[in-house]
Amino acid sequence: MERLIIKESVHADRQVPLDISSIAGGTMSGHFQGEVTSTGQTSLDMTLVSVDVNFSLTLTPPTKELGREQRFRRLADQWRRETRHQSSASKMAMHPAYQQIIGMGRDAIPFILRELRRTRGHWLWALFAITGEDPAPEGSTFAEAVDAWLSWGTQHGYAPPD
Amino acid sequence: MLGLAGERNTAMPHLTDYNLEEDFPNLAVSGWRLASEPAPYNCIAYSLHDTRQWWEYGRMPVRGYYWPPGVRQDNSVESWIQVFEIHGFRRCDRTDLEQGFEKVAIYVKDGEPQHVARQLENGVWVSKLGPDEDIEHNALEGLTGEHYGRVEIIMRRPRT
Numbered sequence: 001m002e003r004l005i006i007k008e009s010v011h012a013d014r015q016v017p018l019d020i021s022s023i024a025g026g027t028m029s030g031h032f033q034g035e036v037t038s039t040g041q042t043s044l045d046m047t048l049v050s051v052d053v054n055f056s057l058t059l060t061p062p063t064k065e066l067g068r069e070q071r072f073r074r075l076a077d078q079w080r081r082e083t084r085h086q087s088s089a090s091k092m093a094m095h096p097a098y099q100q101i102i103g104m105g106r107d108a109i110p111f112i113l114r115e116l117r118r119t120r121g122h123w124l125w126a127l128f129a130i131t132g133e134d135p136a137p138e139g140s141t142f143a144e145a146v147d148a149w150l151s152w153g154t155q156h157g158y159a160p161p162d
Numbered sequence: 163m164l165g166l167a168g169e170r171n172t173a174m175p176h177l178t179d180y181n182l183e184e185d186f187p188n189l190a191v192s193g194w195r196l197a198s199e200p201a202p203y204n205c206i207a208y209s210l211h212d213t214r215q216w217w218e219y220g221r222m223p224v225r226g227y228y229w230p231p232g233v234r235q236d237n238s239v240e241s242w243i244q245v246f247e248i249h250g251f252r253r254c255d256r257t258d259l260e261q262g263f264e265k266v267a268i269y270v271k272d273g274e275p276q277h278v279a280r281q282l283e284n285g286v287w288v289s290k291l292g293p294d295e296d297i298e299h300n301a302l303e304g305l306t307g308e309h310y311g312r313v314e315i316i317m318r319r320p321r322t
Contacts, residue, residue: 085185085292085309087204087277088237089227090220092293120202121293128224136225142202142216145226 068104072111075101080121093125102129113153120146127152182297185309192301200294206242208290209266209280210249217245242268242275243315251317257302259285264321267302271311279305283321 079097086092093099101108109130116123120143127149128134135152136145183190206217207228218227219237230248234241243253246266257267259281267287269277279289279302286298289305299305306312 083292084294085277087206087290087292088220089204089216089218090222124224124226125222134224138225140225141214141228142226143214145224146202 068107069111072101072104072108076111076115080119089122089125092122098126102126105130109153110158113150113158116146116153117150124149182291182295186305186307188301188306189297189299189304192299192304194297194299194304196295197288197298198296201296202293203290204292205278205290206245208288208296209278210246237274239268239270239273239275239315242278243317246317250319252319254316254318257281257313257316260318262321263318265316265318267313268315268317269305269310269312270314271309275315277305277310 075097079092079095079101082097083092083095101112109127112123112126112130115121116127124136124142124145133152136148140148182194201213202216203213204216204218206219207213207215210217215228216226218229219235219241221235229235230245233244233248251266254265257265259265265281267279267281268275269279277289277291279287279299281287282298286300287302287304288296288298290296302313
């Protein structure tokens with residue numbers, strides 16, 4: 001059972017509306033009825049007898065838990081912006097934003113493949129790092145390797161998100 | 163000579179989503195223009211007329227990258243010089259146009275090569291700027307600065 005933090009004061013023997021915030025970050029509102037064991041100006045000890053709660057739960061993700069796509073977009077834009085004149089693909093892959101994308105794991109694959117299809121950029125290292133696979137034949141040019149990875153995506157059911 | 167303040171190739175206005183002169187302010191002084199659409203080769207490849215491959219001096223765990231066999235695979239000035247030597251280039255001291263010779267200029271920053279430009283028969287230089295566009299620029303100084311450092315190596319070979 002989650003710990004509930006009561007935000008509002010209550011009066012004994014009365015049913016009162018309460019706003020209850022749970023530690024999950026959502027809010028609930030409802031009614032409760034309980035036995036008051038003591039009173040005070042700033043605190044109230046109660047034993048909850050029953051609760052009849054009608055609530056709607058709205059969860060707002062903490063800032064650090066951005067949606068996966070939003071996070072990928074932010075990192076990809078940063079990576080592209082900060083490596084746009086780089087002549088080394090290995091240096092590009094070492095960029096912190098690129099490494100964070102790799103850290104997203106398989107969740108990032110659809111977004112990487114969509115970006116690869118759109119830009120035909122240097123996402124091959126990330127795909128290899130996440131999947132452990134390399135579908136490009138030995139001796140492939142970069143363009144041929146990109147095509148191999150796009151085919152790999154289709155074959156593995158990674159339809160890019162719209 | 164290319165126009166000053168960026169003689170933009172109006173056939174390809176969409177190539178950059180940023181102002182190149184903010185990254186390379188000297189280009190505004192020396193003159194430049196966009197020359198091609200983004201393509202999967204880098205400056206080393208382009209300086210050796212290869213527009214099909216990305217010449218990668220770093221060791222890549224994934225296929226799709228090329229490095230000449232027998233050349234030390236690291237980002238050292240010596241490795242880059244060796245790449246051009248095996249393609250017939252020799253070091254020289256002059257950047258000006260010499261009839262009958264093709265030249266390349268290697269930019270170095272903090273002891274590491276960052277970029278190489280190639281000289282056309284009319285004396286204009288061409289550069290592939292990372293994964294994106296090619297540009298033509300009147301002077302090597304157009305790309306000196308924060309990103310590429312300065313030109314430290316000039317090499318030439320007989321033009322074929």
